[in-house]
Amino acid sequence: MDPLDAPDSERDLNLVWSAKVSLTPRILAVNIVALLLLAGGFFYLDSFRSRILDSRIAQASREARLIADAIRATPAARHDALLMEYARDTGARLRLYAPDGRLTADTRAMGSRNAVLRDPDKEGWQQDSARFLDGAIDTVVGAVRPPLYRERLGDRGLQWPDVRAALDPTIARASVWRAPDRTPVITAAASYGDGIVFTTANAIDITNTVRIERFRLTVVLAIVALLSVLLSLFLARTIVKPLRRLARAAVRVRLGRAREVVVPRLPDRRDEIGLLARALSDMSGALRDRIDATEAFAADVTHELKNPLASVRSAVEGLSRVTDPALRAQLLGIVRDDVLRLDRLITDISEASRLDAQLSRAKFEPVDVAAMIDGLLEQRRARGIDRGVAIDFDREPGALVSEGEGTRLERVFENLIDNALSFSPDNARVAIAAGRSDDMLVVSVEDEGPGVPDDERESVFRRFHSVRPESEAFGRHSGLGLAIARTIVEGHGGQIMVESREDMSRGARFVVHLPLGARD
Incomplete structure (x- = not known):
């Protein structure tokens, strides 16, 4: 059996969760999965921002320790100048607190405008949209939200956790805060x-960098999403x-509208x-x-059965009125012949109607066709052949072996032999030949009868096509x-046809081609 014809395993074709979902949502779902994988870039950006912040925190802690060391080594009169110099270099706001938390120096009071936080209420809608997008993405990726940055009064320096921790000379602590505009402080x-020494820096550059990358990723994601939707629509249209x-055409065929349905071939x-x-x-x-074919067969069966039934009915009705013994015997003979004809018709009709289904289930075995024909001819000669016809x-x-079902093949050659004997004139000869031609087994049956006209060589194989010799009794x-x-x-897997006789003499020649099987 061809692997393409083998039935697929139902288990291989079963779907579990998607069995009730049409193809269009499934195609779209597959593309959405790809989009979600691309959207995973937002998680990468969050980790990228976290790494930058960690680096800045470590840098701020080192800078605070370096500034503290520089202040320790500088006279008190030079502290303000040193703080302003570092403020310019680092871009941070620098403050000095006494151990009790009092503010002793502040670069902002000295004129530096470093680390001035922006008021979000005074910014345009673009920044509002950016902050909204920041908050939405931070919520999706589960980013840690730092506490809100709020200034402490000058004499409350110990309220800063970093200042309190720095009371221990061995500790240089740094923290991250959230400005009102969502930028890190x-x-x-x-x-x-x-x-x-206390440093404060507004790391706006980190937020700007992350926003730029998020904007680029968002643009890419939007373009890919649009292409994905268009691709899904294209696949839905083409698949x-x-x-x-x-499916609609198949349903209409199932509903019995086969003649009305034109199934698209999509050439x-x-x-x-x-x-x-x-x-x-x-x-x-x-x-x-x-x-x-079934309807035509049913119509032909009806027609073929009506004739003998009409004859039987007519004969039976005549029997009730006829008293002449000879005429009654003649009517009874008609009834008997018609009953036999009906029996043959019903038998052949039953076999013809079941033949396709039986052949599809038949188990083929090697059959010696030549030996089979020998056996058929011996039985025929034993019964006697009428009118002196020789075979x-x-x-x-x-x-000469072919794969098949022996009883069915016997029926083929028996029908051909009966047909040849019926059309053969008295003392004629029927010639049967069997041999090989290429990879086929060829059997021919020739008679010396009237032959088959060229325009009827196909119609003789139609059901109920019956052209009988004049000498044969009707029915x-x-x-x-x-x-x-x-x-x-x-x-x-073979072929049967009618040909002209090879010697071009009068008569019919039926030829059967069957695939050759393996010889024992």
Whole structure:
């Protein structure tokens, strides 16, 4: 069996959670997953910001310790100048506190405007939008929210955690705060012996850097999202829409509207959907042909049964009125013949109607066709052949084997032999030959009868097509023999046809081609 024809495992085709979801949402969901992976860049930006902040905190702690060391080594008269110099270099606000928390020096009071926090109420909508986006993304990524930065009065320096920690000369502590405009504020403190130096820096550059990267990532994400939606719509149009058309057509076929349905073949598509469309179209056409053939067969059966039934009814009605013994015997003979004809018709009709299904389930075995024909001819000669007709059988030596069902193949050759004997004139000769041609087994049956006209060589294989010789009694054949023979041969992967005799003499020549099987 071709692997493509093998039935797929139901377990391989079952879907668990997505079985009730149409293809369009599934396609969109797959693309959304890709977008979510891209959106993971926001988590990277949060970790990037955290690393920068950690670096700035460590830097602020080192700078506070260095400034404290410089102040310790500088006379008190030079402290203000030194603080202003460091304020210019670092961009931070510097303050000195006494051990009791009193403010003793402040670069802002000296004229430096470093670390001046911006009032968000005085900024434009662009900054409001940026802060809103910051808050939304921080919420999504679960970023830690620093405490709000609030100034302490000059004599309350110990309210700063960094200042309190710096009372221990061995500690230089730094902290991160959140300005009203959501920018980070970094503070650090270190002891210089007679007091504590306290630095404050508004790290706006960190927020600006992260916002720029977030904006770029947002633009990329928006573009990718738009492309993803367009791609999903494209896939839905090229995959889901044709499948829905095919499904609707299949439903209409199932509802019995096969003649009205035109299943789209999608000839321009060379993908699996195109293959499916053409397969469904071919299947629909085959189903339509099968329905037409079934209806025609039913009509032919009705017609063929009505004739003998009408004859039987007429004869039976005549029996009730006829008293002449000879005439009654004649009517009874008509009834008997018609009953036999009906029996043959019903038997052949039953076999013809079941033949396709039986052949599809049949188990083929090696059959020696030449030996089979020998056996049929011996039985025929034992019963006697009428009108002095002779039968010759010419066969190649050795076994002529084909894979098939023996009883069905016997029916084929028995029908062909009966047909040849029926059309043969008195003292004629029927020639049967069997041999090989390429990879096929070829059997021919020739008679010396009237032959088959060229325009009827196909119609003789139709059901109930019955052209009988004049010498044969009416009703002895049902007209299904050659139709049954063709069905059997084609079910075995072969072919049967009518040809002119090779010697161009008068008569018919039926040729059967069957695939050769392996010899024992």
